Each structure stands twice: as structure tokens, then as C-alpha cells.
Amino acid sequence: MARQTMQQAVVAGIAEEMRRDAGVFIMGLDIGQFGGPLNSCKGLWEEFGAARVIDTPISEGGIVGAGVGAALMGKRPIVDIMFLEYLGLVLQQLGCDGGAMHYYSDGKARVPLVVRAKFGVGPYHGHAYDYHAWVAHLPGIKVAMPSNARDAKGMVKAAIRDDNPVLFLEHMGLYHGTRDEIPEGDIVVPLGEAKLVRAGRDVTVVAIGAMVRRAQLAGEALAEEGVEIEILDLRCIVPLDKERILSSVAKTGRMVVVSEAMKFCGSGAEIAAMVAEEGFRFLKAPIGRVATPNVPIPFARNLEKMIIPDENAIAAGVRRAMATG
Amino acid sequence: MARQTMQQAVVAGIAEEMRRDAGVFIMGLDIGQFGGPLNSCKGLWEEFGAARVIDTPISEGGIVGAGVGAALMGKRPIVDIMFLEYLGLVLQQLGCDGGAMHYYSDGKARVPLVVRAKFGVGPYHGHAYDYHAWVAHLPGIKVAMPSNARDAKGMVKAAIRDDNPVLFLEHMGLYHGTRDEIPEGDIVVPLGEAKLVRAGRDVTVVAIGAMVRRAQLAGEALAEEGVEIEILDLRCIVPLDKERILSSVAKTGRMVVVSEAMKFCGSGAEIAAMVAEEGFRFLKAPIGRVATPNVPIPFARNLEKMIIPDENAIAAGVRRAMATG
Amino acid sequence: MSNRNETWIALHRLMLATRELDRVIGAADGHWHPALGEEAVVAGCYHGLRQGDALVPHYRGMIAASYARGGDLARLLAGLEGKATSYTRGRYRSDVCGPIEFGIIGLYSGALGPTLEYAAGAALAAKLDARGGVALAVFGDGTASRGNFHEALNLAAVLCLPVVFVCQNNQFAISTSSAREHGGRIVDRAAGFGVPGQLVDGNDVVAVHDAVQGAIARARRGEGPALIDAFTYRVGGHMASDPGNYRSSEEVEKWKARDPIALHEARLLSEGVLDAAKIAELRAAVSAEVEAAMRKAQSDPMPGPEVLGLDRVFAGGV
Amino acid sequence: MSNRNETWIALHRLMLATRELDRVIGAADGHWHPALGEEAVVAGCYHGLRQGDALVPHYRGMIAASYARGGDLARLLAGLEGKATSYTRGRYRSDVCGPIEFGIIGLYSGALGPTLEYAAGAALAAKLDARGGVALAVFGDGTASRGNFHEALNLAAVLCLPVVFVCQNNQFAISTSSAREHGGRIVDRAAGFGVPGQLVDGNDVVAVHDAVQGAIARARRGEGPALIDAFTYRVGGHMASDPGNYRSSEEVEKWKARDPIALHEARLLSEGVLDAAKIAELRAAVSAEVEAAMRKAQSDPMPGPEVLGLDRVFAGGV
Numbered sequence A, B: 001m002a003r004q005t006m007q008q009a010v011v012a013g014i015a016e017e018m019r020r021d022a023g024v025f026i027m028g029l030d031i032g033q034f035g036g037p038l039n040s041c042k043g044l045w046e047e048f049g050a051a052r053v054i055d056t057p058i059s060e061g062g063i064v065g066a067g068v069g070a071a072l073m074g075k076r077p078i079v080d081i082m083f084l085e086y087l088g089l090v091l092q093q094l095g096c097d098g099g100a101m102h103y104y105s106d107g108k109a110r111v112p113l114v115v116r117a118k119f120g121v122g123p124y125h126g127h128a129y130d131y132h133a134w135v136a137h138l139p140g141i142k143v144a145m146p147s148n149a150r151d152a153k154g155m156v157k158a159a160i161r162d163d164n165p166v167l168f169l170e171h172m173g174l175y176h177g178t179r180d181e182i183p184e185g186d187i188v189v190p191l192g193e194a195k196l197v198r199a200g201r202d203v204t205v206v207a208i209g210a211m212v213r214r215a216q217l218a219g220e221a222l223a224e225e226g227v228e229i230e231i232l233d234l235r236c237i238v239p240l241d242k243e244r245i246l247s248s249v250a251k252t253g254r255m256v257v258v259s260e261a262m263k264f265c266g267s268g269a270e271i272a273a274m275v276a277e278e279g280f281r282f283l284k285a286p287i288g289r290v291a292t293p294n295v296p297i298p299f300a301r302n303l304e305k306m307i308i309p310d311e312n313a314i315a316a317g318v319r320r321a322m323a324t325g
Numbered sequence C, D: 001m002s003n004r005n006e007t008w009i010a011l012h013r014l015m016l017a018t019r020e021l022d023r024v025i026g027a028a029d030g031h032w033h034p035a036l037g038e039e040a041v042v043a044g045c046y047h048g049l050r051q052g053d054a055l056v057p058h059y060r061g062m063i064a065a066s067y068a069r070g071g072d073l074a075r076l077l078a079g080l081e082g083k084a085t086s087y088t089r090g091r092y093r094s095d096v097c098g099p100i101e102f103g104i105i106g107l108y109s110g111a112l113g114p115t116l117e118y119a120a121g122a123a124l125a126a127k128l129d130a131r132g133g134v135a136l137a138v139f140g141d142g143t144a145s146r147g148n149f150h151e152a153l154n155l156a157a158v159l160c161l162p163v164v165f166v167c168q169n170n171q172f173a174i175s176t177s178s179a180r181e182h183g184g185r186i187v188d189r190a191a192g193f194g195v196p197g198q199l200v201d202g203n204d205v206v207a208v209h210d211a212v213q214g215a216i217a218r219a220r221r222g223e224g225p226a227l228i229d230a231f232t233y234r235v236g237g238h239m240a241s242d243p244g245n246y247r248s249s250e251e252v253e254k255w256k257a258r259d260p261i262a263l264h265e266a267r268l269l270s271e272g273v274l275d276a277a278k279i280a281e282l283r284a285a286v287s288a289e290v291e292a293a294m295r296k297a298q299s300d301p302m303p304g305p306e307v308l309g310l311d312r313v314f315a316g317g318v
């Protein structure tokens, strides 16, 4: 057992896969000797050398495109684009083209590519934008977002072994935060399985990434009011674990979807719409969405704090859900 | 009164605005002497010359970026990117940067930019993808999609006069189709107002673009079964006309959202989620979504036809909504 | 027959096939993008690649590229309408995307540009394997205005990747002439990346072929990428249905007079590689082959709903 | 005082301010991106623009650019933390985005590259107005790897836009040295767009200023865009907190010895523009000004919730 931060766990997972499979390599800006922003690749260059830990120019489209090309030729590239804020620079290659190749080739092309990106409001001021819904809208590409170090390791390993492009998201607010016990051995967390992190009878709270911990805090506060929420850590937006969501709502009859991404047309809308369509018979109350409003993230720390959902906002959303039905 | 196709109406609207305001100009690929793919700019070069109808290289990011820059300096550029399929090439400039400038500058910057794009399954085989949800997810930019020639003219004029970036979407299946009577004079259709195109008591059908006509056909078939649907032509995704949607659902208690865009994380999810949150008390049945499944649009015409919602799929969605509650 | 003669005949055969494809498909489909006048670039590039090399063709010439790599012509033509017999069973179009099973990376969307980056990535894979593999990327002069060109060339230069970039420079991007498409010459962009640039007569199939093969050999030796500007002219319209009236007929006629097939035919005759009878025979054989393939493709069935495969979007299913 | 002398003193003043900003901000904020060693490029570019010209600065040097255009130093520094007194009242950061009211187009996101396209667009607006306005875009050598560089330069070339592109070439993009960032030299990219390219000593403020002003004058005359490669060195770390240990200290020392401020000071002395006493006076004045502004900024309040303005995202409201 090792106690590791999310940053350490992700790097450890990548290193294990690079040891296991000579076809795995990683490229990105400043990931070599520099170790990557926020140490996102710390130690990889020292162990695997410049041939497999490749520093590149500031050409996000070029390196994701090169990742697609190398993946088509049988490699398993990992591309670190630094920040999810740059997703708009790579969407064509990663999503539109990369996601379609397997299907369009009638199953003959495979694109086992992982694109890593940091995001989220946290101690690092800037680059917080979370645009993952764009990729989730596209066919043929998976979207993973761990909420803790253990899952981060297991999910990055699953992502690397996956034969599809995977967007792997690392929240900067969780990155160097608390440490988790990581079991020895080959832990792999299959993509597409949500995790029950708190059982409860009253309201289903669907959260992801940094929102999971905040939902847990809200859950503790609400318990004191006698409200027991059930929290699902979604872990992946694609594939979406519809079964676990629906069966929880079947039990509670109420749902609040929590998201750090902007609300309008965010992936929280998909989850709410899915339940409004497929789980309507279970619902006793409106489906609440607690999300960042559609506003450019303001820079001043205090303004920034006002727009990102915290435990109070989540608890308030739950209380609204309890107030009807 | 002139009888015009959507293509003619859009061009006429642009020409009127170019006559009105010397700051309006248009740029894009092959829009000059060539007249634009599908005649999207036919006649503009002849009337306004190469200084205001500007042919550009194949540099979608560059020309949308140049549009942003010119707009910041007080012009009112229109950029024709040919096809919405290329949205991924311009998202940073148009959406992430362009949409944030007004807010981030504390209201001092204005980006009166219109980006036009054709899309949709129709007689033109290819370039059908509808990625508008990406832009709708971003703050500070509007998204307009007319369903008929008259609205197209009024909306393109409103878009040009708007002080925000607007993504203006032209469906290729409607482009050279039926002609509408276009009243003389300065018709302007404000962005953000949905239109009631069929009144009915049983189910609210929210549609947009080419789906409006199909919903109307479904409405006729359903009427023979005694089911009266109320059809809203959304016209804009941003701003979203929440009031009209909610008041229709308040009346009918049922809603089906129809969309040619892919279902997962599409804008139809936002509409469903909004009603599941704010109109839950009206709902008697699950909110149905009739949309294109998340699959790369297959090329064979018969396969393509299978995935795009038609009047039968819409009617089936309505019948499902009627079957419960 | 000497090695050189064999190559020259093969080049001629591929040029003839390219032209026959234009004739036969163009008659059936107004949306077809003919390579009329550009056959020397098509044949010069696509003939003679090694098994295992990655080929990233320009869309204009994609069917010829797929054929040159061993694709079945009838199946390729079936892909024009998405017939069940095509390489993707109708899921995708063959005119912009060749079969991946022949090492071809085509356009998987309508967007021009990213394929240059896929070529760089394929070359990176080859470099990691260190077995002398290369990637060949062909693209239009208009496509060279996209930022992807810049990022791909720079990345290839910095990482010293075994990739050859060839601009099929037909001087037009739809209606946009070179002067309005790019400042400067494409070939002069090479220096900005520290990469050798070579201008070749794109109407001389042997010149194109030799330049491409030379650059490929250099790349195989680990000496890095190269840019070739194969300068030619789009004699036809952008599409079969495009009258191309945005340029003078004198200009078109001038270039027609430098027809690459006629030029090479004259060389084959003057160098005694083939006589007139053999040349006519070759033409007739190619023509018959293309026509037969087209007839077959046209009578092939459309795919059934089982091809749709909504649960086959991801590798591994769902 | 002669025109030349005035300009030289103003350039010196702006270099001194740039260095003082680095010293004062760097001490307070480890995330600050110092322009240490690059002051000649900063001052040489940003001094002397006309009212109405569009300025699109590099992020490194943004505060100095905003100051040079007339921004209030205390308000600019207040923007480092998003204070209520800053030009955007805290909605956005001043270190990467100068106030639009001074004709500055900054970075409205973290993405490097698109600003070159905004500059081309601002130049297009100026061209349509035909009143001799120009746009000046400054960007890093690392940024030059982005496709935006290519698209912006090509567009500017083809449309003959009045825009000057200056590469603040400090030979590093974070830890990535020139050799690993770009094949070839930045200046050599100009020829590929048919645009004049000029390499200048980026440690000589007069050389930079003259080159930039020359290119601007040319652009004003309607002769189109130009690219200037202002070659210098990033003496400091990427951020104030970066030890920069991915390069040799000899290399750093070598460049420190060519300190642009010392070089220009020597010239001011030897040409008799200023004597030692006047130079010391200038230094002290600039230092006092920057320190006072910083004190003011640091004591300013953070914004209240009224600044949030969720209904002010769109012009015209909502």
C-alpha cells in the first residue's frame, strides 16, 4: 500500500502501463526534464527517456493529430495537452475524426489514444474551464474524470488499455490534495461504472470530480437535518452508467445533478434529461441541477468562489428537491 | 412581397444590412465571384465588390479570428465558414475567446460578429454534422437556426445588428426547398423568441430547423388519431425562450423534444432538463427526446435516412408520451 | 525489361487509370472531384510505396491511391455511393477515404488539414519501431493554408520524423487561385522549418516519382522530413459539374497543352520503352478494367440495416 | 532636445519600468512571468504607437504594454489579483490582457495563438477604414509553433493587411528551447508567405524600435504585413518561481552580459544624451512610481458581488 496524491497515482499508473507495453508512449509540452506543469509527468522522462516521453512544440492540434496517427498505426499514445481549456484546439482531431474512425472503417481502424488534461478551480489560478460536454456529444470517444487518487490510477490504466480515444480529466483542486491508500498490484477501474459513495434513501445526488467531496460534505450536513442523500460518483460521462443512476432514483424518487462545468448544455443536462425520459415514473420532485452558471469564470478569487457549487449550494439544491412531492 | 427560398432570403437580408451599414462586410472561402457553396452569397460580390465581399484562404480559425478582431475594432463582420462541420476549427476564437470578451472587459469590448454555417441532412451529401450544442454551452454567444425563409431573413438581420457573436445556422435541406412569401420592408425577427406553429392541447413538441416541418407532418397524422400536438419552433437555442416552452408544457403536461443533432449532450437535453427542473409540476409523462443517435453519420443514403428523425419517429415519440400519465 | 522501364510503364498505367476513373465517374456523378491534368502527381506519388508504409493521400486522387495500394477497383467504386460491397459496407465514402487495411489514412470528416498531422503521427510510430517505415502525406495547395500544415511540418522537423509531404499544387482551391490563397510559394515554406523543399514539375510523372522516392529514401535513412511542391494545374472544374468560369480559357488551354499523359507517352515512345501499339493496348486494357469495375459497382446492392450498428461505435462494442 | 534623444529616453524609461515591474511583482507573486532580459523588445515595440492603432501584445510584457499606451499603473497592478479598482473591476486579469479602452487586444483565455488572428482582423478593419491605421502583434517564439501563426500571416499576406508581427524570441517556451520548439528560424518563415522578414538584435532597444517603426510605416503606406524576429533571451525563469534549471548557467550568464538596459545606458552616455546623474534620477523616479503604484494596488479592495453580473454576459444584457 502506498499513500499517494492524485498526481502521483496518475503518474504511477502511466509508468506501470509503459513498463507493461512498449507501445505506450507520452507526448506533450514540457513533460520531459521539466516534469510537466504541476508535475503531471514527474519522473517519466528519467525512467523512460526522451524517445518515449516526448517534449513537443506548442501545437496542440498537431500533437493530438500525431497521437491519432500513431494510434492508427498500432501504438498507444498518451497526449498531455496541459489544460482542458485548450480542448477547442484539438476537437477536430480528437473528437470529430478520432471518434469516427473505428465506426467509419467498419471496425477496422482503432484509435487507442488517451488525451490528458488538467482543469478545475483550485489552488492554481486560471485554466479552470471544463468543456468536457463537447466531447461527450461526439460518438466514439470516452470521457473519464476521477474524484480520488485510487480511481485516478485505476482509470488511467483502463484508459490506456482501451481501444478507443479517451479524454482523461485531472482536477487541479484534487491534484496535490489529500493522499489515498493505493493497493499494490494491477488495479484497473473499468470505464463506465459509477460508484456509490454514500447510501441514502431521500435524494440521489449525482456528482463527479471535485464535486464528489463537496457532495459528501453536503451529505453530512443534511444528515443532521434528517435528510439522507445517496451519492453516486459518476467517474465517467461516457460511457454513462445509466443503470446505477436509474436504480438509485428508483429508490429515492429524487435527483440532484451536481456539476462544476457550466450548466447550459453541460453534461448534467444529459443526465437530467435521461432520467426525465427513462426514470420519470420514479420521480417525486423536480430534477435539480446545481452547476456553475454560464458566465466566463471571473478572475478575482472571491468572485470565482461565488459561481462554483460548494457544499452549501449542493445542500440547498437537495432541500429544494425535498420541498416538493 | 417576394417569393424566396431560404438561400435567397438570407442573401437578401445580408445585402440589406450591407446597404444600411457600411461597417458590415462578409468574408469566407469562395464567396466572391464563385458565389459561395450552394450559392450562399450569390450576388453580393457583384453588388458590393471585393473590398466588402472578401475571398479568403482555407483558414477557418484565421478568418473567424480576423472577424473577432475586426468586430472589436467596430466593424460588423460576417464570416461564412461553409459548413458547421468545421466548427471544431473555430471554437476557440468564436466561442471561448469571442464569447468572453464583453464580460471580461467589464462591458467595454463588443464582438458584433456573425458566423454563418450550413449543415443538415438534405440533398447535398455530406457535411451534415450539427455541433451547435458546443457553442450553446459557452457564455456570451447566441445560436440561431431558422426553419423557413421568412424567419431566415429576419433572423440574419437581427444577428447582424446584435452586439454579440451569433452562430447563424442554415439547413441545407431547407436551403433551396420551398419558397416563402417575404413581406417587403425591414423585417427583423428578434433572437430568442420561439414561435407557435401549431396549437394543440395534448403534447408540446419543441422542434427547430428542418425538424419543424417534420413535426408538422407528424401533427397532421396524429390529428387523425385524435392527438393534438402543440409545436414550438424554437428558432434560437441561445437565448432560449424558456417562457414559451414552459407555458406550453403548463397547458399540455407533456413534452417531446425533437432534434437532428446527436442526442447525447445535445441541446435537446438542455431543454428537457430545464423543463424537468422548472416545469416538473406540469408534467404528466416522461419527457421524450427524438434525436439522431450518437453515431457518425453513415454515408449510404438509406443508412443516413434511418438515423435522422422523420415524421414517423416524431409521431412515435408523441404516442409514447401519450401512453403514460 | 529494365527496372526503369517497368517503373515508367507502371506510372503510365496509373495515370491512365486515374484519367479513366475521372471519365467514368465524372459522367455518373456531378459531385466527383476529377484530377484531370494532375495525373502525374497522383501516379508519381502513389506508385512504389513499401508494404507497411503509411499513405495519407489528398482527397483528389484518393480512389487512385487506394487502387495503387492494392484495393479492388469495383469495391472502391462501390464506395462512391456507399454500397454494401464497399470496404466499409456503406458506412463511409471511398472518394475521400481509402481503406485502412491498405495502410491508408484518409479523411474521416470533411475537414482538410488534420491528415497532415496524422501522417506525422504515423511517422512517429514508424520512428519508434525503427524498421525504416515512412509516411507519405499528399495535400492540396489550398489545404496548405490551414494551420495543420504548419503544426505538422514543424512537429516533423523538430522530432526528425520520417515523413514526406507533397503538395499536389493545382493552383486552385475551388475558385480561389494561388495568388488569393497563399502569399509566397508553398516550396518556400520548407526553409522556415529547416526542412528541404523541392519544386518539381507536377506534369512530369517521372520527375514527381523520382523526387518523392528520393525524399522517402532520405526519410528511411533517418534524415527527417521533406516538402515537395509538385506544381501542376487543375484542368477540370473543382467538381465534375463545375464549369470553372472564374479563370480564363487561355490559361486552361495552356496547361492542357502540357498534358502529363501525352508528355509521358511521348517519352515512352522516344525512349523506346513502348511502341504505339503497346500504348494503345495499355489504354484499352485500363479502360476496360475501369468500366467493368464501374458496372459491377453500379449493380451492387445498398447495405441493409444490419450495417448501421449503433452498438458498434466503440471498439469493443457499445 | 532632439526627436531622436526624446525617443531614446522614452525607450529607456519604458525598459526601466518593465524591469521594475518584474522586480516588484516578482517579489509578491511566484506566478508572475518576468520579461527579464527582454526589456528591449518590450520597450522597442510598445513605445510610439499612434492613437487608434490596434496593439496586440505578447502576454509577457502585457502590463508594460498597457502602461505604455496610457494605462494607470496602479489600476493595472490591481488587475493582478482582480481588485475592484482594476480596469475590469476584477472580472479578468491584467497580466495577460490589457484594457481594450486603450486599443489593446489581450488574451481573453489561456490559449496562445489566436491573438495573431485578432491582429489580422484589426488590421482588416483599419484597411477598410483607409485612414492609415495599423495593428501590431507581438508573440513568443513558442507561440509561433501554433497554427494560428500560419493562418494569420498567410491571411495578412494575401489580403495585404497593415499588420506588423513581432516575435519576442526569447529562445524558450517554458522549458522548451528553440531547437526543440521549431525547425528553422522564425525569421525564415516570412518568405513562405511572400512577406519581408527581418532579424533584429532583440537586446538593442533602438534596433528593435527602428525595425518596428519601419515596418509600421510600410504598413501604413499600404505595402502590407511584415515579420520581425526580435532575437533575445529569457534571463529569468518562465515564472518568477521557476529556477530554470533545464539550461546551463553559462548560457544565462552569457546573455546577462548583454543586458539591454546596460547597453542602452552606455549608448545614452556615450552619445551624450543623458549623463550619469540624469540616468540615476530616471531610475529612481521610475522605481518610486512603480513601488507607489504597487502599494496602492495592494491596499485596494476586492470586488463585491455586484461585479459578478450574471445578467451582463451578453452586450445588451442577459
Ligand SMILES: Cc1ncc(C[n+]2csc(CCOP(=O)(O)OP(=O)(O)O)c2C)c(N)n1
Pocket: B029, B058, B060, B082, B086, C060, C110, C111, C112, C113, C139, C140, C141, C142, C143, C144, C170, C172, C173, C174, C234, C238
Ligand atoms: C477545413 C476545410 N475547409 C473547407 C473545406 C471545403 N473544401 C473542400 S475541397 C476545398 C478546396 C481544397 O483545395 P486544395 O487543398 O487546393 O485541393 P484541390 O481541391 O485543389 O485538389 C475546400 C475549400 C474543407 N473540406 N475543409
Ligand SMILES: Cc1ncc(C[n+]2csc(CCOP(=O)(O)OP(=O)(O)O)c2C)c(N)n1
Pocket: A029, A058, A060, A082, A086, D060, D110, D111, D112, D113, D139, D140, D141, D142, D143, D144, D170, D172, D173, D174, D234, D238
Ligand atoms: C495554446 C496554448 N498552449 C499552451 C499554453 C501554456 N503556456 C503558457 S506560456 C507558454 C510558453 C509560451 O512560450 P512563448 O510563446 O515563447 O512565450 P514566452 O513564455 O517565452 O514569453 C505555454 C506553453 C498556452 N498558454 N496556450
Ligand SMILES: [Mg+2]
Pocket: C140, C141, C142, C168, C169, C170, C171, C172, C173, C174
Ligand atoms: Mg488545389
Ligand SMILES: [Mg+2]
Pocket: D140, D141, D142, D168, D169, D170, D171, D172, D173, D174
Ligand atoms: Mg519564448
